[in-house]
Amino acid sequence: MASDTSKRSSYFLITPMALIFAVFLVIPLLTIVVVSFWDYDEYRILPDFILENYSYLLSSSVTWSIYLNTLKYAALTWFFTLVIGFTVAYFLAFHVRSLTWQIVFFMLCTIPFWTSNIIRMISWIPFLGRNGLLNSALINLGIVDQPLEFLLFSDFAVVLADVHLYALFMVVPIFNSMMRIDRSLVEAARDAGASGFETLKSVIVPLSKPGIAIGSIFVITVVMGDFITVRLMSGGQSASVGLQISNEIGLLQYPAAAASAVVLLITVLLIVTALLRLVDIRKEL
Amino acid sequence: MTIEKKVSTKNLETETGVSRRGFVKGAAAVTGAAIGSGAITGFPTIWAQNIKDVTLRQFGTGVSNINAVADKVKEDLGFTLQMTALDSDAVAQRAVTQPNSFDIADIEYWICKKVFPAGTMQPMDTTKLANYKHISKLFIDGKLTPDSEIAQGTAPHTVGFVEGADSTTFASAPTQWMTLIPTIYNADTLGIRPDLIDREITSWADLLDPAFKGKASILNIPSIGIMDAAMVCEAMGEVTYGDKGNMTKDEIDKTIAVMIDAKKAGQFRAFWKSFDESVNLMASGEVVIQSMWSPAVAAVRSKGIACKYQPLKEGYRAWGGGIGLAKHLSGLELEAAYEYIDWYLSGWVGAYLNRQGYYSAAPATAKKFMSDDEWGFWMEGKAAEGDILSPDGKVMEKAGAVRDGGSYEERMGSVACWNSVMDENKHMVRKWNEFIAA
Numbered sequence: 001m002a003s004d005t006s007k008r009s010s011y012f013l014i015t016p017m018a019l020i021f022a023v024f025l026v027i028p029l030l031t032i033v034v035v036s037f038w039d040y041d042e043y044r045i046l047p048d049f050i051l052e053n054y055s056y057l058l059s060s061s062v063t064w065s066i067y068l069n070t071l072k073y074a075a076l077t078w079f080f081t082l083v084i085g086f087t088v089a090y091f092l093a094f095h096v097r098s099l100t101w102q103i104v105f106f107m108l109c110t111i112p113f114w115t116s117n118i119i120r121m122i123s124w125i126p127f128l129g130r131n132g133l134l135n136s137a138l139i140n141l142g143i144v145d146q147p148l149e150f151l152l153f154s155d156f157a158v159v160l161a162d163v164h165l166y167a168l169f170m171v172v173p174i175f176n177s178m179m180r181i182d183r184s185l186v187e188a189a190r191d192a193g194a195s196g197f198e199t200l201k202s203v204i205v206p207l208s209k210p211g212i213a214i215g216s217i218f219v220i221t222v223v224m225g226d227f228i229t230v231r232l233m234s235g236g237q238s239a240s241v242g243l244q245i246s247n248e249i250g251l252l253q254y255p256a257a258a259a260s261a262v263v264l265l266i267t268v269l270l271i272v273t274a275l276l277r278l279v280d281i282r283k284e285l
Numbered sequence: 286m287t288i289e290k291k292v293s294t295k296n297l298e299t300e301t302g303v304s305r306r307g308f309v310k311g312a313a314a315v316t317g318a319a320i321g322s323g324a325i326t327g328f329p330t331i332w333a334q335n336i337k338d339v340t341l342r343q344f345g346t347g348v349s350n351i352n353a354v355a356d357k358v359k360e361d362l363g364f365t366l367q368m369t370a371l372d373s374d375a376v377a378q379r380a381v382t383q384p385n386s387f388d389i390a391d392i393e394y395w396i397c398k399k400v401f402p403a404g405t406m407q408p409m410d411t412t413k414l415a416n417y418k419h420i421s422k423l424f425i426d427g428k429l430t431p432d433s434e435i436a437q438g439t440a441p442h443t444v445g446f447v448e449g450a451d452s453t454t455f456a457s458a459p460t461q462w463m464t465l466i467p468t469i470y471n472a473d474t475l476g477i478r479p480d481l482i483d484r485e486i487t488s489w490a491d492l493l494d495p496a497f498k499g500k501a502s503i504l505n506i507p508s509i510g511i512m513d514a515a516m517v518c519e520a521m522g523e524v525t526y527g528d529k530g531n532m533t534k535d536e537i538d539k540t541i542a543v544m545i546d547a548k549k550a551g552q553f554r555a556f557w558k559s560f561d562e563s564v565n566l567m568a569s570g571e572v573v574i575q576s577m578w579s580p581a582v583a584a585v586r587s588k589g590i591a592c593k594y595q596p597l598k599e600g601y602r603a604w605g606g607g608i609g610l611a612k613h614l615s616g617l618e619l620e621a622a623y624e625y626i627d628w629y630l631s632g633w634v635g636a637y638l639n640r641q642g643y644y645s646a647a648p649a650t651a652k653k654f655m656s657d658d659e660w661g662f663w664m665e666g667k668a669a670e671g672d673i674l675s676p677d678g679k680v681m682e683k684a685g686a687v688r689d690g691g692s693y694e695e696r697m698g699s700v701a702c703w704n705s706v707m708d709e710n711k712h713m714v715r716k717w718n719e720f721i722a723a
Contacts, residue, residue: 041711044381044403062719069722131570149499153555153571235555235566236505237548239722247721250374251507251714252381252399 029265036258045254053259062239067267070240073155073230074223077162081219082212084163085170089211090204092171093178094186106175113168121161121229128152128160153235161233162223169222170215177211178204213279217272224268337363339621344369345391346376348560348580348643349469349606353676354634362628364621372559373506380405388614389622393606394465395439395508395704401464402453406609408462410450413623416630417463419647424467424605425459429697438512438530438703441467441605465607466626467646469638472601472696476567476577480591489513489599490520492574493547502566502575503544505556507717509704511540512602513576516701518543520599530705534712541716545723556721567592579642582689583681594689600701601690607646639663640676644693666692 039048057063088109096102112120127133128151135147150156181204189199205212227242241264248257343350343366350370358366369387371379377396379386384405392400400406411417422428427435427442446456446463455464477486482497492501492513504510515532518524524539526532532540547553554572557563564584566572577594585592608629610622628634635645636654640663645651652660661667666688673682690696707713 056715060715062715062722066722125565126569129569129571231558235502235571236558236721237553237556239718244718244722247714247718250378252378253711253714 032258032261035255036262038255038258040253040255045252053255054263057256057259057263066239066241066244069238070224070242073158073162073226073240074220076159077166077223078216078219080159080163081167081170082216084167085174085215086208086212088167088171089174089178089208090200092175093181094204109168109171112164117165118228120165121232124157124161124164124233125152128157153233153237155234155238157233158230158238161229162226165229166219166222169218170212173214173218174208174211177208181207209279210281213275213281217275220271220275221268224264224271335617336621336624339364339618340367341365341388341618341622341625342367342369342386343389343391343608344371344376344379344387345608346370346373346393346606348578349391349638351637353637357633358625358628361633362621362624364625366625373509384611385613388611388618389608389625390611391468391606391608392465393604393704394441394444395604395706397465397607397609398439398444398455398706401444401447401455401609404453405612406464407612407614408447408450408452408464409466409610409623409626411461411463414466414627414630416627416647416650419630419649420467421646421648423470423697424607424646429694433698436600436603436700436702437526437528437705438603439705440703441465441470441607445607465609466630467605467607468629468634469643470603470605470646470697471579471643472603472690472700473576473578474597474601474690475574475595476563476582476585477593477595478567478570478573478591479593481570481573486574486595487598488520489516489597492517492576493521493543493552495550495552497552497574499551499554500571500573501552502555502557502563502572503553504563504576505558505721507714508706508710509602509604510556510576511537511713511717512702512704514540514544516599516602520597529702531707532709532713534709537707537709537713537716541720544720548720548723583642583675587675587679587681596690596696596699600699601696602702602704603697603700604704637676640674644697648693662686662688664693666690666695 035045036053037049037051039046039050039052092102092105096105125132129135130147130149130152132152134151135144138144139147185203185207186199189203194202225242227240227246230238230240230243231246241260245257245260245264248254248260341364345368350368352368355366355368358364373393373396376390376392377400380390380392380396380400381403390400390406422430424441424445427440442459444455444464445467446458446460448454448456448460448462450462452462456462475486475489475492481500484496491497492503503513511532512529515524515526515529515536518540519526519529521543523543524536526536555562555566557566557575560578560581563575563577563581566575567577567581567585568588568590579594582592582594608626610619614622630647630650632645632647632650632652632654635647635651636659638645639648639651639655640659642663648664652664655663658670659673662669662673662682668687669682669684671684672680673686675681
């Protein structure tokens with residue numbers, strides 16, 4: 001009887017959350033899945049059950065090249081944000097001794113994030129352009145005699161902007177993990193004769209893994225779904241999965257867009273699952 | 286005389302019942318005066334009082350959503366016009382999927398071909414439009430002059446009329462029911478930076494000239510971009526087309542193959558999707574030759590940077606837009622919308638658009654609102670006698686300048702193709718995506 005009541009009250013307690021998830025996550029997702037089997041023409045979507053959206057998507061060479069491209073951006077961005085994020089977090093956690101200064105430096109890291117994503121991205125364009133600040137500076141210094149064309153409207157520009165935009169997503173969780181490392185473990189390692197690098201490798205990195213995993217999930221999911229950075233920084237010359245979906249929506253091809261979205265969702269879920277297999281992030285939560 | 290009119294007011298009052306009684310009573314004196322001046326149209330006079338409370342929501346592409354027009358509507362007609370500017374894709378999307386979010390749709394004719402059959406708009410009764418007779422023949426039967434040839438693509442007159450008031454089937458000849466009242470149109474070509482190019486540009490094929498490697502651009506709106514690509518391929522002699530506005534799968538594949546080769550060879554610096562992007566690419570010198578829209582050329586020039594809207598021997602790619610009514614409009618709002626549309630054709634807006642480098646759909650009415658010099662420069666291809674000012678008073682061209690491409694007849698008379706939507710649209714979009722992803 002008592003367990004019955006407690007069961008009922010816990011059901012009652014989870015109801016609001018369950019409702020929110022149902023209305024804002026499950027139902028929209030199901031709608032997307034359903035629509036992905038519909039047919040369409042120039043201006044209408046037609047309820048139907050066809051597999052054409054998927055068969056075209058999965059058999060088209062465009063899809064494969066777009067996925068390859070998106071994964072390339074995701075991998076490069078992940079790598080650079082990880083290196084930068086880990087370094088910054090390590091500096092904050094282990095080299096800055098006082099809590100006050102840790103907070104001050106941490107705030108400094110977040111200042112660029114007070115402006116909008118788009119503005120931070122667009123400000124690269126005049127900087128990197130053919131007649132931009134960087135090229136003019138390089139030419140005036142006599143380092144190059146022709147402007148460097150690869151700086152803007154290229155993969156370089158896309159990855160640069162992505163790294164700039166998302167590095168903080170890596171810094172924060174890794175910093176959080178590092179702050180939880182018991183300092184006596186580091187001392188013990190030193191007492192046992194470990195060098196700085198050995199301590200880093202055998203103590204700090206393993207204990208920061210949950211933070212690294214969370215940061216990686218943030219960065220990878222955001223980059224996999226991104227379309228605006230790719231469009232602006234590649235000058236519309238490169239495609240990503242997100243951009244493909246946005247184009248399809250723009251052309252009223254909702255079923256095709258829904259099918260692309262479902263495939264992207266599955267891909268990202270697989271990546272996240274793999275990451276969770278490697279690291280138990282529950283410890284962190 | 287006066288007595289008679291007062292009687293007619295009384296009749297009106299009893300006929301139309303309670304809803305208007307309060308108003309008539311409250312404004313009896315005003316009504317009396319108004320009736321005195323125009324008793325025959327007693328009905329609209331009363332509406333003209335209420336019309337001040339009407340707000341019409343118009344949305345469309347940036348080109349014709351001009352705040353000055355909304356201000357002038359308020360001044361001339363008394364009601365409020367709210368404008369929302371979106372890109373072409375978003376316009377088509379909204380017209381179909383959110384039919385109650387707008388009262389007046391400002392869309393292009395090729396979008397109309399996609400959108401009108403969806404049934405979210407209603408055709409206009411041309412007999413209610415006093416200025417209908419001034420609309421350029423181009424929009425009625427497709428011929429600018431009786432002996433001009435009809436260009437390929439979605440020529441406006443082919444989607445300009447439907448068969449009846451409730452029909453969504455396009456009529457093959459002019460009827461009483463018009464889908465869109467043409468507002469704004471132009472002939473597009475390539476824009477170039479003459480200061481950075483040291484030879485004559487004469488053909489669409491020059492876009493893919495290896496001399497401009499890494500300095501060319503094309504617009505990335507599939508249905509328009511494919512036309513520019515087709516103009517280029519045809520000029521190069523790489524592909525021959527039956528109808529560039531309605532290509533076969535094979536023609537699409539060949540066109541895209543040429544573009545992919547060019548892209549892989551590094552011909553393009555970027556692709557643009559919005560007006561501002563095209564201006565920035567050109568002004569910053571990232572690009573020296575690209576597909577461009579006329580006011581974008583003007584925008585680059587207004588920064589003091591040389592930019593030419595280069596006429597090409599193969600002719601222009603033309604586009605046209607118009608305003609149409611939402612299906613849900615009725616009663617007073619519908620009357621206001623008709624008044625607005627008729628006013629649009631009456632000349633003030635036409636002159637405004639002409640001064641921006643577009644063309645008015647009713648040139649005869651626009652002429653009355655322009656000076657002889659302005660008319661000569663914009664419409665007749667004559668050298669400007671004084672400085673030519675933009676509608677907001679900035680100097681656009683110095684005295685002596687001649688418009689790129691010449692007169693109205695020269696430009697609109699050498700249209701090779703209209704923007705269009707093809708039967709093989711789905712295939713085309715997929716191939717276009719291949720091009721972008723290549």
